[in-house]
Amino acid sequence: MSVECTRLANGMTVVTEHMPHLESAALGVWLNAGSRDERQGEHGIAHLLEHMAFKGTHTRTARQIAEEIENVGGEVNASTSVETTAYYARILKDNVPLAIDILSDILTDSVFDSVELEREKHVILQEIGAATDTPDDVVFDHFSETAFRDQTIGRPILGTPDTVNSFTSDQIRTYLRRNYTADKMILVAAGAVDHDAIVKLAEDRFGSIASSSTETPEKVEAKYTGGEYRETRKLMDAQLLIGFEGRAYHAKDFYASNVLANLIGGGMSSRLFQEVREHRGLCYSIYALHWGFSDTGVFAVHAATGEEDIPELVPVILDEMRKVADRIDEPEIERARAQFRSGLLMAQESPAARASQIARQMLLFGRPIPNEELMERLENITTQRLTDLAARLFFDSPLTLSAVGPLDRLMSMEEISGSLSTAQGLPRSALG
Structure with missing residues (x-):
């Protein structure tokens, strides 16, 4: 398998990977624009535009869009994130031209x-309502808002009922004209595809898109603030997020942060799962995560537990954070590397996963990253590097706490911060 790249005259990038022996293909257009690119008064418009794109063109009704792709057994969908938007399709190889059209x-x-x-x-208002009724959605939304207070990067992607109801067709066109430009677009296709044929189709169908926009302002640098959000609800369980400032995509410790998250809470063999769930039975769900953005990131532990277990659960989580800053064994890193390696290779057996993987690399780094280079980066991550990173993440970063549910027995923000601050002053041998 080999990846080929071509830049069209208008600045759009076309990337393909031919995967032998497949009869299908996955392709899509990924844009370097998302909810973070919304201006004042546009909260939620990026997501609304993604929905409206399927609601009819000058040559196809909404029904025709759905029927034409499904008549050939294909599927088409889209998604909006903080910094990107994607429109993608899966089809049999003979129907690639239809999907691009x-x-x-x-x-x-x-x-x-x-x-x-x-x-x-109305559909999106229902979506907002469903998210509001789902505690594990609410806790994440408020976590982001608290970690990046009063910034577009921290706002819920869906918007609010007031902002969504206020949008007009002209406002959607304004956002599209400013952000859906060729220099921000990458067409990626993987599977039973021919690069030259894809390039020709792209030139025919996307060549008229404007190269760039003079309306696009320089992106404001995100500033991690930290803080606390608590919402007491009468629920059977409590949703908790304890977080810190993470690392941006281009930061030296981006991959190390992902490995650390995997090691602490990335699977059934991780420290948190084994200690908190298996050994103590304090929750039914616990994991760690690291989200990277273009200029910042967040590292967090999420847990869902019953009210009676909160007093014991949080100290155990903090204790595991202290322990990982003191000692990490080589077999733990090897296990994290093996999981990363298998995920990387398994993705290359699926055209949809591979197209998404390539698109992500192109958006983040401007080029496809060879497997060998990724694995070399992982091999350079040592136990010392990870313990040092853990100490900087957990002891030096302002804390973000987001919690929803029965919270009367949850430690105060000062107690949680104090526990980690106390650990910072101890010699490594005294931790854990």
């Missing part, structure tokens, strides 16, 4: 009909 149609010729807009607003 549909994607180009919805991205370049959508109508944004006012009747459809009001209908889709």
Whole structure:
């Protein structure tokens, strides 16, 4: 398998990987724009635009868009994140031209009909309501808002009922014109595809898109603030997130942070799962995560537990953080490397996963990253490097706490911070 890249005259990048012996393909357009690129008064418009793109063009109705791709057994979908938006399809190899035609149609010729807009607003309001009724969604939304207070990077992607209801078709077109430009677009195709044929189709269908926009302001650098959010609800369980500032994509410790998250709480063999769930039975769900953005990141532990277990659970989590800053054994890193390696290789057996993987690398680093280079980065992560990183993450970063549920027995912010601050002053041999 080999990855080929071509930049079109308007600045759009086309990347393909031919995967022998496959009869299907996955392809999509990934944009370097998301909810973070919304301006004042646009909260939620990136996500609304993603929905409206499928609601009809000048040549296809919403029903025709769905029927044409499903008539050939394919599927089409989209997603919006903080910094990216993606429109993608899975089809059999003979239907690649149809998929590209549909994607180009919805991205370049959508109508944004006012009747459809009001209908889709109602759908998104239901989506917001469903998220509000789901405690594990609420706890993450407020975690982001608290970690990046008063910044677009921390706002819920869905928007609010007030902002969604306020949008007009013209506002959607303004956001599209400013952000859906060729220099921000990457067309990726993997599977039974031919690079030259994909490039020609892209030139025909996407060549008219503007190269760039003079309206795009320079992105404001994110500032991690930390803080506390608590929402007491009468629930059967409590949702808890304890977090710290993570590392940006291009930071030296980005991959090390991912390995650390895996080691602490990335699977059934991780420290938190074994100690908290298996050994003590203090919760039914616990894991660690590391999210990287272009200029910052977050590292957090999420747990879902019953009210009666909160007093014991949080100190155990903090204790495991102290322990990992004191000692990490080589077999733990080897296990994390093996999990990363298997995930990398397994993704290359699926055209959809491989297309997404390539798109992510192109958006983050401007080029596909060879497996050998990724594994070399992992091999350079030592136990000393990880313990030093853990100490800096957990002891030097402002704390972010987000909690929803029965919280009367949850430690105070000062007690949690104090526990980690006390550990910072101890010699390594005294930790754990």
